[in-house]
Amino acid sequence: MAVGTYERAPTLERADYASPVASELETIWETKPGIGGWLSTVDHKELGIRYIATAFAFLILGGIEALVMRVQLARPNLSLLTPEQYNQIFSMHGITMIFLYAQPVLTGFSAYLFPLLLGTRDLAFPRLNAFSYWAYLAAGLFMYASFLVAAAPNDGWFNYAPYSLKTYNPGPNMDFYALGMILLGISTTAGAINFLVTVLRTRAPGMSINRLPILTWGTTTTSVGILLSMPAVTLACFMLWADRQFGTHFFDATARGQPLLWQHLFWIFAHPWVYIIVLPAMGIVSDALPIFCRRPLVGYTVVVLGTIATMVMGFGVWLHHMFATGIPFIALSFFSGASFVITIPSAVAVFAWVATIWTGRPVITTAFLFFAGFISMFVIGGVSGVMTASVAADRQLTDTYFVVAHIHYVLIGINLFPVIGGLFVWFPKMTGRMLNERLGKWSFWIILCGFNLAFLPMHWTGLAGMPRRIYTYQDGMGWNTVNLVTSIGAFFLALGILLVLINIFLSVRNGAVAGPNPWDGPTLEWVTPSPPPPYNFAVIPAVASRHPLWEDRLREGMGHSSVHRGLVLDDGKEMLATTVLDAEPDAILKMPEDSYSPLVVAVVMTAGFAGLLLHWWVFSGICAWLMFMGLLVWLWPEPKLGQSARWDR
């Protein structure tokens, strides 16, 4: 569409945050105070922070589960937990960390940052964003409700059939898993669609596709990954549930079902998922590390291409989780080769970060320490991954503690380190207060030491032959000391995380006042006050380079970005739609008001799933009907948004 199809031409004005336009926008965009506003808000900043806070709550729960397991495993033959309790706890630990912490926390960063980075006022579908959050919270609570009936999922996060079938697992444990995962999948899918549309259509004018911050590239890429991989696990969980409740035979070997089918469907989803929970975190580092190195990232284009290549190849390596299942030789060779090759784009990112440090002037802040530490942890997780890419070596390594060490270097090293670093970077933006640097540096060193004390020796535990997922082990196997060391390290790691939480708690009230741009960062979020007003930008900025706030100093781009003079959109809740590749202004979007309907739809949907769990079929039917009604209210056209029927002849 050409510019000519505007219904009205917005004016170009200069406006700051004290101008009349700003106060007008404030009244248009602000959420009502009180509990009503809290439940109905669609503000991406509020929801993003809520996402992050909820993910951290799950991180704490998963962490407590980990500590309980580490006490049980500290010495041989301990019986703090029964085998069944241990199995439930290790399963919930995995489910919590992988599904309820690692991805949602990145969604939180993206939900908070996307509109700010992109120079717009909200995500493309604000109500869908609220729904994603509520459905995520509900899915987490749904799965955790299983503890109330002492029947938490007990077949690991991977949940292999046939142990998950009714014959071997008669309780409701696996139903909590199957239904909870479908519920969570709905939330994740909604979020992915939202990010994709936001990034494709609502960027600031001039922010062509090659000027996107890398975090946006990470989340965009993984959103595509989610849309392509999520159906596999949703389908698998539905089939599992049907096997368990209605006697279908998808995975039931006694009736010629295929237990291996579960593994294929699961890993077709879960291997891409590994990249889904690291690529945006790598994006955080690619965007934020350069701020502290005082130079742009080295190799923007190749890093972006590497991000995409990783995701694409991530769909071609799932079989490396199944090297010992009796797969034919030729398939093994292909997937083994692909698993080696997928390391190359990651190497691109590693050397880009190293080069950024070497060609910059690093300023040692807490965030910088987390990012620099991350590079090392990333490489450890990477090279242990290369070892498991080899079929010959992997058929020794797989299902031992070596792989446990590997996955923790991936999840903690490549997800938690950037997330904490990112928190130090953007906490001032979110709250207007700085986190305490001194306490932050203490927490970095304790986390780094505790983490490596816990998980570096665990590689050895695996090489010494200790299988995964065992609730205890015998004396005299050579595993005692390493396990004790790991348990001690785990508590140090927990202490470090606790310090971060204390830091947050103290700084949110008493931290130094941040100002709009405490790190002198280059991207658009640093234009806004800290915390940003509900409407983010008084006028829609126009962008002429990758680093709008650095371009005077870098002399990059053609012309100048204009951040304080731009399009005024103040006729109600409005955003600008731009074209996909070049981000040319295209249309004015009328954005929806706050609404209870996303919350209501999420709640009745969850109630419906609870009904399925309890076999209250009629109740579930009623919930489905209520959900439909809720969607009608949600989507009901509003004349004041211009959503009225019209005949154009």
Added chain:
Amino acid sequence: MTYLRTFGGFKGEQIKVLTWALLIQAIVVVVIVSLLVLIGVLLRRSRRPATGLDRQPVQETGSGLSWIYIGVGISTIALIGSMIWNGYTMAAIDRPPRAPELTIEVRGHQWWWEVRYLSQDTSRIFETANEIHIPVGQPVEFRVSTVDVIHSFWIPALGDKIDLIPNQINSNWLEADSPGIYRGQCSEFCGQQHAHMGLVVVADKPADFQAWWDSQLQPAALPADQPQVAEGATQFVLRCGACHNIRGTQAGGRLGPNLSHLMSRKSVAAGTLPNNPAYLSGWIADPQTVKPGNLMPNLDLSGPELASIRTFLEAQK
């Protein structure tokens, strides 16, 4: 259980060398990149305080792209090299150097191993459990499957693991190059007692192996001069025979491990306890405390019943 030292003949050696090579390469890469980061930070760091970032100039000194070209170039060569070595190793160990003379069937149960020795001579086929003897210096083929959930058959010091999948017969071959006792363990999560699903492989000299096989074919020992053994045999058939099997008695159960020649084994309860009379009694008296959740019920045996069953089992050498 470590596999950084192996006794697995040609196959074990191939895997071990590759694993070591990849491990060393991994350590070298980690050290190099970590040093690059550390030295880079120390050399290039700004002396200005972190609070005044805006006073620190922003400049794009050099594109830095040569770092990526060189780093990724070297990484790619290393990765392709590893890939080729892995491919070579996979091909080399895919089949044994000569056709195995011995084939052993292993079937996984929650939570023990059923073992069946195959032979052309049907009179030499027999079943045992949880302890596998093999002759040294010969490749042995294992055909594995499961009666319930997925398990994984793994003797780390001899070679790689293979999963036991329902409705599927997987095979793997292993070879021991020196006599010894090699421990193995189920390595795919299989439920409550996954932790206690161990087994041992005993590698014997070929002559010893044949002698062991011959002795396993002998029927149960019922010495006429020991009435308590005969009494124990009756009790065993009555109380244990529905699940357990001892060749030469009427105990013909198939749900639990075959206990023929039990005393020739080194452990009971799938590698959980050493096989001596004290542990054996404790296990029979209260299996649910030793291995909570396992499928052997507590039988509430009286003292004399327990003693006679134990005496009978002790005679099964």
